[in-house]
Amino acid sequence: MQKEISKTFESGKREVEIYQLWEKSGLSNPDIMKEYLEKEGFEVKSPFTITLPPPNANGTPHLGHMCGYAFHDVIGRYNRMTGHPTLLLPGKDHAGIQTEVVFTKHLASQGIDKQKMGREEFYKECYEFCIVNMKEAREYEQRIGLSADFSREIFTLDERLTKIVYETFYKMYEDGLVYRDKRIVNQCPNCKTALADIDTEHEERRGIFAYIIYPFVNEEGKKLAKEKFGVEGITIATTRPETMLGDTAIAVNPNDGRYKEFIGKKVLLPIANREIPVIAEEETDIETGTGALKITPAHSPIDFEIGKKHDLPIVNVIDEDARMTGDIPERFKGMGTIDCSKALVKELDEMGLLVKIENIKHEVAICERCKTAIEPIISNQWYLNVESLAQRALEALKKGGISVIPPGQQKALEHFYENIQPWCISRQLWWGQRIPVWYSGGKKMFDWLNENKGKSIQDFEKEFNTKATGSGEIFLGEDMPESQNGEIWEQETDVFDTWFSSGQWPYTTLGGPDGEDFKKYYPTQMMIHGRDILFWWTARMLMFGLYRTDQVPYSLALLTGIILAPDGSKMSKSKGNGVEPSEVFEKYGADALRMWYYSDALPGSNSPLREEKIKGNRNFVTKIWNASRFILMNIDDSEVEVIVNAKVNETERVKSTKAHVKKVKKYIEKCQFNLGAEEIRGFFWHQVCDVWIEEVKAEIKDHEIGSKVRIEKLTELLYILKENLKIMHPFIPFVTEGVWQELVKLGLAKGLLMSQQI
C-alpha cells in the first residue's frame, strides 16, 4: 500500500520544524542528556564541552561563521551520540572597537551625534542594538543545525561574565602584572583610542621622502660640513617632515665614515630653532636615505627606543586627534599632520634647507578596524605584562598539552609567544567593560606621579599650581570607595580591550573558577575558529586559562579554512561579492551547505564558494530521502511488527556496514571530516543505493507480503538504513532526523535520531 511520504525533502520548511523538535527535547543541555543516558541504560561517559566562539554582536553572521558552526556541530553531535553529555555553549561578543565604530556610524546616519548623546545613553542604546543582532544571529545558528545549549547563551558584557573578568584584573594587579605606563602607543586618530600592536596592520601607501638640511650651530661645524657635503649641515631624509618639530637628535651610524667627525656636535633644528645633538647609533642604516636619521621619540616607535637608550628628551608635537600641538610656532598649532607637512616643506624650501622631495611607496601602520593611518604618540595606558603568561603557554604547547591543527600554525603560535611584548589593554572607548579603577585625587595626578618617580604631591601642586584633592593612590573596584578624608575619587574612563574579556571565554562562560558549570565542564575539549584570529584569541585564551585555572582551557585548537567569494577573493560587504547564508539555506538547505564545508573548508585552506558543489550535496540529501522513502514504501504495514522484532542476520552487507561505521567514527575522531564526508556519501550512495537496494529489489520481487524472504531482506535493509542514518547524522542532521521521524511514525524506530547511540 502507498504511504504518504512527500517526494522530496523540503529542506526550507522541514529543517526548521526538525530543529524545533530538537529544541523541545532539551537534549542539547548536557544535564538533560545525562539523565536521558542514565534512563535509557546507556553508558555515561565524560562530559564533552566546547565554548563556541562568540560572533560579534554588531552584525549578522556570514558563511564563515556558519562554517565554524558546522564543524562544531558535527563534533558535538558525534560526542552526544557516543555517550558524552555534550555542551556546546553559545554566546556573543561585544567586539569593543568594532561595535563602537559600527554603532557610531549607525547613529550618524540618523543624524545623531555620539558626543551629544553621552556615554550612558550611548552604552544603553548600543546594548539594545546588539540585542537585536544577537537574536538574528541565534536564528542563523539554529538554521545551520547547531545543537548548542541556548539556555546557557551568554554575552560578553553580561554582569556575571564581567565580574569574573574584573577578578582576573584584580589578581593581575596584585601579582604586579598590570600596571600603568607612559610610553609610545598606536593611536588611531579616527577611532580615537590607543591600540595594541596586534591591532594594527601594515599597508603600502604613497608618500614623500623629503631631504632636509639641519645646519650646524657653530661656524666650525658649518665649515666642515660645507667642505664635505657642500652644505652647512647634515641632510636627513624623512617621510614625515611634520614630526621634525619634535626632533631631539640626529642619529648616524658610528661606522659611517661620512659622519664620524660630526658625532657629538650640535645642529640647529630649523623652524623650531632648537639645538639638538648628533648621536652615534648602531641601529641607523647607512644605506637608507642619507644615512642620517632624525630622532622623534614622541612620534616614532623606533625613535622612542633610541631616545630611551640615549636619554633624549621627548617633545610632543602631535595630539591624539593627529593635530599639531605642544611647544611649536603658533602658525602650526591645530594643523592636521598632512597640512603641516606641506607648510613646513614650503618654508624649508624658501629657507634653502630643502634639498629635494622624492615620491615613494612605503609601509605604514594602519588601524585594523578603520584602516586609518596610525599616529604613534606618547600616552598613559594600562598594560599587561604577558611575558610570564606567554612562557607558560609556550611550555604547554611544547609539552603537547595543546595542539593546533594544522600543525604549521602551532609554530606560528610559538613564534608569537617567543616575541611577545607588553599588551596595552586600555581603550579610550565607551563600549566595553569599564576598567574598575578609581583614582584618589584624579587620574592626572596619579599619572604625573607615576611618570615622575620620586616627586611628591607637593611637587604636583607646585607644578600645576593647584591643590591636590586626594592621596594619589588607586582603588580597584566597580563602585566608588567611601571618602575618608574628603578626597575626591575619579573613575577610570577607559574600557578593556575586547580581547581582554573574550580571551577568558572558556571559563567566564562556565561561571568562572568557582562556578557550578565550571566544575562539571572545564576544561573544555577543543576550540574551532578561523586562523585569522589565532593570535588574538587562542593565544590569549591559553595564557588567561593557565593563569586563572592552572589548566589549558582546551587541548585542541582546530583552525577552519577561510570561505571566499566565488571568484576567490575575500567576501566583503563593500565589494558586494558576499553571499548571504539565508540565500544558501533557501536554495539548497543547511545539510547541503554543511556537507560542502566538511568536504572543502579544510584546515589551512581557502575555499571559494562553489554553488555547483553545494548543489551536488543537495542532490545527495535528496538521494537519502528517496532511498529511505523507497525502503519504507516496500515495508507493508502488516510486516512492521515482525520486522521490528526480527533478529538481524550477520550478512556480508551487515558486516560491511559495521566496518563502514567504524571507519567513519575514526575519521571523525581524527578530525578528518573531509574523509568522513566523502565516506558517508560514497557508501550510502554507491553501495547502499546503487548496489544493495537494487539487489534487494530483485531478491524480494516475487515474494508475497509477510513471506520469510521479504522479512529477512527488509529487516536487513532497515538495519543498514538505520546504521547509515546514525553515522550520517552528525554531518547532515536534518535529513537524517527527517527520515528517522518517518520511521518513528511507522513504528519502525523510537525517539530522536539526535540522541541515538552509535
Added chain:
RNA sequence: GGAUGAUUAGCUCAGCUGGUUAGAGCACUACAUUCACAUUGUAGGGGUCAUUGGUUCGAAUCCAAUAUCAUCCACCA
C-alpha cells in the same frame, strides 16, 4: 627582511606513518532510464603528481636545492 604552508584531472581539493593500473566532488562525452530519486544509472575521456637532484628493491609520499603562489609576522627613517 623573517616565518609557515602550498604546487596532483578543466575547477576545488583528498591521498595518514613510502608498496601493485594516482582518487573524490563538480564540469565534460556517450548510452540507458521517467521503474524510490526537480533525476538517476552505466560506461568513458582527461594527470611525465611544479622543476632538478638524492635516499630506497620501490617516491605524489622522505631529503636537498630551485621556481611560483598564498598567508602571517617585522620599527625601515
